[in-house]
Amino acid sequence: MSEIRRDPITTRWVAIAPEIIDDLSFFPSLREDDSASSCPFCPGNEALTPASLWTDRMEAERPDEWHVRVFPNRTPILQTEVAENPQGKGVFDFMNGLGAHEVVVHGREHTSHLSEFTRGQIAAGLRAYRDRMADLSGDRRLHYVMVHYDRGRRAGAALAHPYSQIVATPKVPAAVEEELNGARSYYLIKERCVFCDVLTEELRMGTRMVVENEFYAAFCPFASRSPYEVWLLPKMHQSDYTSQTDTQLEHLAETVQSIATKIDSVLGEPALHMALHSSPNLKAKSDNWRSVPQDFHWHMEFIPRVLERAAFEWGIGFHINPVAPEKAAQALRTPH
């Protein structure tokens, strides 16, 4: 059984899967043969993956006509079928590999470009995120559900077929905890959400704005870690992504499509990473995050992977960004 281990120095958590992989042949994680005929994400190859947990045609007469489907990872390192069983051994703390790991397939085409997706297809993916997050949050042992989309080898994508991953864990990941702590510290002084204050200022200044509509706004953040980093937020204060209605998600799809099109126009379809940062599971056992509905604000971070040296910087936590976000936003705003 896999374990979730706590580093005794930093207290960060790491999932370790001793029994699943014990030889090095696992490492070439990119498939040599990445063609539609062998692709487990292509229509007709559904038997190569576990059964669907969600599709956009769940209720339809022809469920095989899905545009978006979600299924569990074939070799899950984290599983809901185990007890947490937290233990200590000397200075070392660990627990069983409780959690979930799911794959969201976007679209029926093996090699597709975000610019070719219809707004409806993007909206279906956003509904998949919401519905799966809500379902996984029903397990009170799971404190966080991460959602991320990766495109291109440099962003770590294993296949050309567009997909996202959903990972649910009994621990809040360090990057989100950093945001939660910062947002709470700000709230304790100001009694306002720091994301709301930042958005107000960005809308007022305008120099870093990328796109906005009635419900959502996107800008290049003041301290962008990567060139052309874009954050997307709901304009109304909301901590939890799962509260979005279908109608709101249609508007969100419009914003996501606009950001993706702009990034691709300016940077020529770069490797791309998108992470959805929602609140921790508010139904979870602990009341650690009780104040979150007031002080945290869900958002999406779009990070084009244009610099080779990024790996080091993400590890050490000090970033050097050669493109000012004001210049990036200006380029992204320019119609193409």
Next chain:
Amino acid sequence: MSEIRRDPITTRWVAIAPEIIDDLSFFPSLREDDSASSCPFCPGNEALTPASLWTDRMEAERPDEWHVRVFPNRTPILQTEVAENPQGKGVFDFMNGLGAHEVVVHGREHTSHLSEFTRGQIAAGLRAYRDRMADLSGDRRLHYVMVHYDRGRRAGAALAHPYSQIVATPKVPAAVEEELNGARSYYLIKERCVFCDVLTEELRMGTRMVVENEFYAAFCPFASRSPYEVWLLPKMHQSDYTSQTDTQLEHLAETVQSIATKIDSVLGEPALHMALHSSPNLKAKSDNWRSVPQDFHWHMEFIPRVLERAAFEWGIGFHINPVAPEKAAQALRTPH
């Protein structure tokens, strides 16, 4: 002038260099022509770089016979010639791009393998780290000096010629601050260094040990974030790398050589990242880190880049590692 900006939510710092790069041609950071004749790090091409700040032949009659040389980065984003000038503008905090960015060239050969380096050449590189860190720490405005070595494209190396980078900043990078905070919390309860306690337990258990000699020991950490991650520590408690003597650095070179040879034997010369985590600059203006000599322990982290998906995990701070450190250590200990 470049700026160091504070993210208003997480309070992490990012260096932004608006004026140095303003077009996208910067991004293909890997040189198309990476041959010895055009390599700025090869002997004979010294005129392509700024003048040496340090060489292992500084005092010699033939200084051009260097094996290791250090010089400032040609387009420095951080510079010591500026005043900090911290400012706020609404919710946004920033300061001038104070700091330093230097390059350490290891060896005279353009394409060389760590296994081909003599112990003396490795020791010269370790002395270069120490001497430059000590020199930069004389500037009381600089709170941290980072040192890292990267090999291979996947680790972000721009050239085949082996090199390290030294980056001095007025802020402690987030990853080190995380370690400092964890180590201090532990010390406040136990009145012992957490690194010393971990090392004692690793030596006692033996299952994760990789190599040791009189002064240094290396093991695969309990919560390894990456397959075959290795940490190297001095056995005696020491917070500051710059306190190493030349004799100690000969022993350290032996340990580094042994780790590199083992990693290359098991993984076949993978892309590799090494980060040296020393204490913050204890001469710096702030007394924030006053307790560091007791509770922090310098170390080197060796991280082979064998998984494509690593970028996401380093960003979000929740790692999934398919190889247990006990298995990795066993493979690394096996003689090759």
